[in-house]
Structures are given as C-alpha cells and as structure tokens.
Amino acid sequence: MSRPKDFTFRPRGKEHIELFRAGRLKGTIDLIYWHPFALKRHREAPLLKEREEFLLYLLKRGTARTHVQSVGGMLLRAIKALDLNTLRPLGLKDIDQTTKKIWGREARCDSNFPGFHSACVLRRCFRTFLRFHGRLKTRKPSRQPFAEQLDSFAEHSRSRNLLPISVESDRLRTQSFLEWYALRSNNLSNISIRHI
Secondary structure, eight states: OOOOTTOOOOOHHHHHHHHHHTTSSOOOGGGTOOSHHHHHHHHHSSOHHHHHHHHHHHHHTTOOHHHHHHHHHHHHHHHHHHTOSSOOOBOHHHHHHHHHHHHSSOOOTTOOSTTHHHHHHHHHHHHHHHHHTTOBOOOOOSSOTTHHHHHHHHHHHHHTTOOHHHHHHHHHHHHHHHHHHHTTOSOGGGOOTTTO
16 A cells, blocks of 8 residues: 655654644643653753743744753753742842853953853843743833823733733833833824834
C-alpha cells in the first residue's frame, strides 16, 4: 500500500500544538515539555500557573516550542534568583538584581562579560513575563496629563477581559498620545481625528 504523494510525517507534539493554536485542544505545561525530568522540574517550581499561562500565550501566538522552552528556563532562573513564591510587583531594579545574582554583574547595553547575551535575554523575558501579568512596576511621570481618563480607559480595557499585556500595551500607547496632546491643549473635548 502506497502513501499519498502529499503525505508528510509530523511528530505527535507538533500536531497537538497545531490543535492548541486552532483552539481545539486545551493547553497545559506538558504541551511544551514532554521529557519526564523537564516536566517534573517545571511542575514543581514556584509560580506554575503564571508561568504556564505566559508560555502557552507565547506558543499560541506562533512562537516556536524550542524558543518557548528556552523562555521557560529563563523564567525558572529568575524566579529562583529572586526567591519568588508568589508573583508580586517588581521593577527594573529588581530585574537587574536578578542578573547580578546569577552572573555577578548587571547586564547593560555596553557590557561584554561572559554570559552577557544570556543575561540580556533573561532581562527581556522576565520583563515581558511581568508585563504580561500586570506586575511590572514602571516609573510614573511626575504629572500624567488626563490621568483620570487614562485610568478609566485602562479599567474599561480590563472589563473587556483583554490579556493583562494587551491592557498595559494599550495604556502605554494612550499615555504617550495624551502626553503629546497635553502640549497642544488642556481639554480633551477639543480632540479631533487630525490629532490622532
């Protein structure tokens, strides 16, 4: 019996990922890790629910499983270095302390120590993880123009059940626009499509 000409072999895991991305399969951490040692390591580490949500989000939006696995490893290192058992708001200084604990130095743009690139990747991954969960502390400007309206906009976005990372992203874009607009007018009722 011969196979059809368009037949291609796909490992079982890739097939499950395709079903997950299509919304026909519920995702769990064992969609990302299947080796017993890796699976046990990730299941027993702190913040399983938060890590699983973030990693499955990456996987669902098309990130390769090997990259998602790498991000998961970075998250474990950061969580262990910070001794986190519950997710709390953290700032960029906390993230820099993480790289300092692991590599003995803070990762800066002009750094050139062994492991520098890994330290930068860890910073970026952990910052994105915190932003995804709405736990990244950012410096607030001394006076945010239209702060009440901005807060109202963010609350409306949350009520629409958007992902925390989407709410934060929309808020930051709107905040930038409002800061720009405040230099031109102090009244939102004057805003027009020309400004946007």
